[in-house]
Amino acid sequence: MPVSKDLIAASATPLILSILAEGDSYGYAIIKRVRDLSGGKMEWTDGMLYPVLHRLQKQALVESYLDTGETGRQRKYYRLKKEGTKALAEHRSQWMLVHNTLQQLWEAKPCLT
């Protein structure tokens, strides 16, 4: 079952921030990580990632630098900034709140028999 477009869009920022919290990364690797973690069920349009990254950069949550990867090709790497770490914590508490609320509603009802 593919994840809905709205949910993909809403979760893009916390996902990117969380992946960058693990260490500096670049566009292709970020998408691949999301694909692997979700078992291929979260299919991003790859091009969607870059505008989000650029917006995070504009908001000073991440910064970018050019570096040559192991393939010898120059890549644009992104690094989480201090403000980004704070934003991630904020996102995390909000998502956990939503998660907990839904979980309480969806918990197995006690069997009457």
Next chain:
Amino acid sequence: MSDLEKRIEQWRADLDGSELLGHSDVKELESHLREEMQHLKTSGLSEEEAFLVGRHRLGDTATLEQEFAKVNPHRHLAQRLYWMILGMLSWFVVWPLGEHLTTVSAYLAYTVGLRSVLLTLFKLVVALASFALVGFLMLRYLASHWHSRVMARRVATPICVGVFAAGANTLLCWTVNFANQHLWQRAVPTMEAYHQIAQPTASIAWYVMMMFLFAVALAVFARYSRGQTEVQ
């Protein structure tokens, strides 16, 4: 260049033609495409298939434009404005410089004995040569910004508009001067009467109003663009 390279080149040129994607954005997307293709090839796809799948996963130009526009909704306006202002400035700077250069060279030519037709011809040559030099320097600067034919159009058009507007301004100023000197000064009996007519009160009012209008437009534009960023 292999067939595949040509197709990638074509794909990149398409994206470069978009006003909403910067050159660095396109470079980043290309790097992504190549990486994806490499990965797909290791899982058994042919080069051609890898390109098609990679391109599809990145999204078509319209989708990419839509996404990138969310970050920089006014990028294309800002870019056009930049080139237009550059066109205007080049006119306002180059034109008087050219005038000076021509006059100075004509003076030098006069001192060495050039007269009448020859002097006029000499002036023409100097004017053409300076024009060619400026054109060459401008084209050299622009060449570093022309990544594709579409790009050339979106740079060249605002520049031409800018140069044309500045040229029209010079022409209009010239007609104002001409009318002052040859029409109004002769139509009235004394210079005193002319000075009363030509008082700059109306012009000053115009300038103030124009500046006011400009400030309002700028404020509206700033507010609008801020609103756009907050929506995201």
